[in-house]
Amino acid sequence: DIVMTQSPLSLSVTLGQPASISCRSSQSLVHSSGNTYLNWFQQRPGQSPRRLIYKVSNRDSGVPDRFSGSGSGTDFTLKISKVEAEDVGVYYCLQGTQWPPWTFGQGTKLEIK
Amino acid sequence: QVQLVESGGGVVQPGRSLRLSCVASGFIFSNYGMHWVRQAPGKGLEWVAIIWNGGDNEQYADSVKGRFIISRDNSKNTLYLQMNSLRVEDTAVYYCVREFNGVGPDFWGQGTLVTVSS
DSSP, X not given: OOOEEEEOSEEEEOTTSOEEEEEEEXXXXXXXXXXXXXXXXXXXXXXXXXXXXXTTTEEOTTOOTTEEEEEXXXXXXXXXXXXXXXXXXXXXXXXXXXXXXXXXXXXXXXXXX | OOEEEEXXXXXXXXXXXXXXXXXXXXXXXXXXXXXXXXXXXXXXXEEEEEEOTTSSOEEEOTTTTTXXXXXXXXXXXXXXXXXXXXXXXXXXXXXXXXXXXXXXXXXXXXXEEEEEOO
């Protein structure tokens, strides 16, 4: 199974400042198709997860452009250019390249300083 | 808009069974694979099972293989999870999640809480 490792596990950020979350996989996430199936989810307090980014860098509809995804191979990053209060929650990466199982990172808790 | 509504959660004793349901709307259910993903209280997300759109191909996490059965009724736009031989460690919120054309899970339901306790 592919193991996904996120860092940091918690993040305290001042409003308006940037935030960055790393996600590393134990194996390359490049699929035989050439695609890389690395997705990012946001889970606000008391809510279900919501997908933000799919295939490394594609933002879902309605996701603010302050969210961006990047990376390749085994190293990936979710960046928030200017953190807003509504960004508080837990962020998860997920690999969908080699399954089963689909595997999530442990989650990174973002709070406002 | 896409809606996934889970039901069937509750409190159950270890060793007993429970069946979860998820009713889908807002998209052509029979065109999509569907996952169950769970989240233990205060913990992260764990993938449980998938059933592909035709209903004839399923896969399971090792932690539930042989105990849980995922199924679907495309005529009723409904996904199921039959959970047998439940264990305390199966306690979690269970989410019904749509599979986005081989890219991975995309849209999530609100979840239903299963508590396994004596």
